[in-house]
Amino acid sequence: MTTPSTCYAIVITMGDPAGIGPEIICRAVAAMSPAERATTLLVGDPAIYRRAARSIGAELAFTPLDEAGEATSVAVAIVEVPEDVEIPDGRISAGGGDMAFRCVETAVKLVQDGRARVIVTAPLNKAALHEAGHHYDGHTGMLAALTGAPSSFMLLASETLSTLHVSTHVSLRGAIERVTETRIIDTVEAGHAHLVAMGVAKPRIAVAGLNPHCGEGGIFGDEDTRVIAPAVHTLKERGYAVSGPISADSVFYRASKGEFDLVVAQYHDQGHIPVKLIAFDTTVNVSLGLPVQRTSVDHGTAFDIAWQGRADATNMGSAIAYARRLSDVAAGAESRASQP
Known part of the structure; x- marks a missing residue:
């Protein structure tokens, strides 16, 4: 039996139940050991989870928490x-969007109350979210609003290549406007802090250029020399092992071969395309700069195959594994802080 003071390692949100979220969660939970299930908390409607479990032929039990917070170790x-x-x-429906929102809202409260350490999110649909009246650009913006964080950063992490983004869900024109010295510095510092926490003693970070060939001395734009280079210079003066700007047509290849631990991409597609090309099934979306920790699958709701028993849970498994690593780091920090 768990006790009322139990802090679950991870809490998993259902996502939009019209999509593949419930199915991939059930597949991932079915693959867990009893010990792993005992440290896992789900958020959502038990009836939907039971239906998803039946659809994939999994024998799963879902035990609602009572007021004492007790649950058996043989069920999730x-x-x-x-x-x-x-x-x-x-x-797409307002109901699905609202359900996804309420699950995330609940998970945030659980972490803030000390009942769980790391949130793992199943996919939601932004159009459904907006239809329900929740006008966020996705999970990251929603989490920032729910926690009162002034900013946040999207990390795509894989064994081969990891990227952190200066901007994400904005237009390309808007992304260019967000390339500022302050934002680049903040992004690198957030990435550095995360990698150190994950055990990388001195992270090697590359900053991608914005324009082709980093502007070719101003021929193709001056942002690289006017904005990015000064930011990199400041970071070097602060002691960071940072390089750049490096032309985006080579920096991701160099990082994939082990030269860098992280690439800071200037906008969404610049960072997403190379990572998804190399590690589509195993890339994990990690939110940095928030007072709560969160990982996610790096794919959408896949409405076209939802509720057909066909969805692959590989990416959910990767997101859960990364979340457990984050939880272990947090638990270690809690233990050290409690020692006299």
Whole structure:
């Protein structure tokens, strides 16, 4: 039995139940050992999870937490967020968007209350989210708003290549406007702190250029020399092992061969395309700069194959594994802080 003071290693949100979230969560939970299930907390509607388990032929038990917070170690514990309107399978709906939001909102509260350490999110649909009246650019913006964080950063982490983004879900024009010295410095510092916490003693960080060939001395734009280079210079003066700007057509290849531990990309597609090309199934989306820790799958709701028993849970497994590493780091820090 767990006790009321139990802090679960991870809490997993359902995502949009019209998509593949419930299915990939159930596949991942079914693959866990009893000990792993005992440190896992789900958020969502138990009836939806039971249906998902049946659809993949998994024998799973979902034990709602009572007021004492007790759950058996042979079943996965769940905090219920009920389906209050019918949500159609495989379609955008306000009900699905609202369910996804309420699950994340609940998970944030659980972490803030010390009941869980790291949030793992299943995919949501941004159009459904907006249809429900929750106008966020996705999970990262939602988490920033729910926790009152002034900013956040999106890390795509894989064994071969990892990228951290100066900007993400904005237009290309808007992304260019966000390339500022302050934002670049903040991004590098957030990435450095994360890698150190994960055991990289002196992270080697490359900063990608914005323009082709870093502007070719101003021929193709001056942001690289006017903005990015001064930011890199400041970071070097602060003692960071940072290089750049390096032309984006070579820096990701160099990082994939082991020259750098992290590449700071200037905008969404610049960083997403190379990572997904190299490690689409195992890349984990990690939110940095928030007062809560969160990992996620790096794919969408896949409405076209939802509720057909076909969804692959490999990426969810990777997100859960990374979250457990984060939880171990946090637990270690808690233990050290409690020692006299």
